[in-house]
Amino acid sequence: xxxxxxxxxxxxxxxxxxxxxCKASGYTFTSYVIHWVRQxxxxxxxxxxxxxxxxxxxxxxxxxxxxxxxxxxxxxSTAYMELSSLRSEDTAIYYCARVAGDLxxxxxxxxxxxxxxxx
Amino acid sequence: DIxxxxxxxxxxxxxxxxxxxxxKSSQSVLYSSNNKxxxxxxxxxxxxxxKLLIYWASTRESGVPDRFSGSGSGTDFTxxxxxxQAEDVAxxxxxxxxxxxxxxxQGTKLEIK
Numbered sequence: 001x002x003x004x005x006x007x008x009x010x011x012x013x014x015x016x017x018x019x020x021x022c023k024a025s026g027y028t029f030t031s032y033v034i035h036w037v038r039q040x041x042x043x044x045x046x047x048x049x050x051x052x053x054x055x056x057x058x059x060x061x062x063x064x065x066x067x068x069x070x071x072x073x074x075x076x077s078t079a080y081m082e083l084s085s086l087r088s089e090d091t092a093i094y095y096c097a098r099v100a101g102d103l104x105x106x107x108x109x110x111x112x113x114x115x116x117x118x119x
Numbered sequence: 120d121i122x123x124x125x126x127x128x129x130x131x132x133x134x135x136x137x138x139x140x141x142x143k144s145s146q147s148v149l150y151s152s153n154n155k156x157x158x159x160x161x162x163x164x165x166x167x168x169x170k171l172l173i174y175w176a177s178t179r180e181s182g183v184p185d186r187f188s189g190s191g192s193g194t195d196f197t198x199x200x201x202x203x204q205a206e207d208v209a210x211x212x213x214x215x216x217x218x219x220x221x222x223x224x225q226g227t228k229l230e231i232k
Contacts, residue, residue, distance in 0.1 A: 035221065045161075045169065045212055045223040059219050062120075095168050103216050105159035107180070109168035 002026040004096050004110035011116045017084040020113045022096030029077035030054035033099040035106060036070060036081045040092040050099070051079060086117045121145050121215050125224035131232040138200040140227045142213035147193045150217070157217035160189055160198045163226075164209045172211075173198065205231065 007021040022034060035050040049060035051070040058070050064083070072079045079096060094113045097106035122145040132138040148157045156176035161169035171180045173189035176196055186201045200207055208231060213224040 037223075044225045045163075045214075047221040047223065050219070050221075061220065097168075099216075102219060103157055105171055105174040105214070105216060106161075106169070107171055109170075112168055 002098070002108045004098060004108055006094075006096060006110040006113045009114040009116070011118065012086050014087055014117055014119055016086050016117075017082060018086060018115050019080055019082040020094050020096075020115070022079045022081070022110050024053075024077045024079070024098070027098075029072075030074055031100075033101065033104075034070070034072070034079040035097045035099055036068075037095045037097060037106075038092040039095070039112075040089070043092075046092075048081070048094075052102075053079060083115075086115075088117050091115065091117045120220050121148065121218060121222050123213055123215055123222050123224040125211075125213060125227050127227060128225065129228040129230065131230045132200075132203045133232045134205065135202050136232075138203050138207070138229055140198045140211050140213075140229070142191075142196040142198070142224050144194045144196075144215055144217075148215045148217035149193050156192055156196070157215055158189075158191070158196050159214045159216065160187075161212045161214065162207075162209045163212065169212060200229075203229075203231070 003025045005023045030053050033052050036048040038046050051058045069082045096110040098108040124143045126141045158176040160173040163169040177189045188199050190197050210226045210228050212226050
């Protein structure tokens with residue numbers, strides 16, 4: 001069965017970077033697009049960006065442009081999201097999600113990774 | 120970016136009654152070339168990731184109970200739960216995937232009256 005399993009919770013200091021992983025199984029990793037979405041406490045879902053796992057091309061939300069980098073390791077069927085220059089407002093649960101194509105809904109989600117930014 | 124606005128922000132409905140959630144997009148999400156609305160609905164329960172309920176505005180995802188239905192076209196959409204069950208308590212989000220800059224509504228919290 002399709003699964004997206006994310007790395008564990010992180011605590012970071014302001015100004016640091018965090019890298020969250022998303023390991024895919026149960027399907028052909030390179031045939032889908034991986035998106036990253038975050039949810040701050042009590043807030044709406046916020047789309048961050050995507051990466052075509054086959055081609056490796058990416059697109060980022062203007063809000064995170066310059067701070068977010070999405071990469072992948074096809075041999076490990078794993079996608080990564082790195083967010084730099086962290087600030088307290090980046091405290092949130094970060095989710096990866098799978099999409100079948102360029103314009104399609106998110107049919108499977110990871111379990112989420114809590115990133116806490118605190119001095 | 121396309122802005123998605125849901126109404127109401129919260130809703131309390133009695134068990135067995137109908138629940139209706141609205142979603143409005145700042146521009147049409149209907150592609151004229153294929154006559155499809157690029158609009159999805161998700162359900163999120165506490166401590167869980169969102170779950171896809173409806174896509175193409177009205178197509179139910181496999182395994183989703185048929186009490187959930189989606190309707191609408193262009194800029195105005197509705198999610199209807201025909202007979203509310205206790206397990207439907209959750210936050211519901213609409214999302215557009217008309218452009219590669221995906222956006223979500225602010226969410227509607229559904230509770231039991």
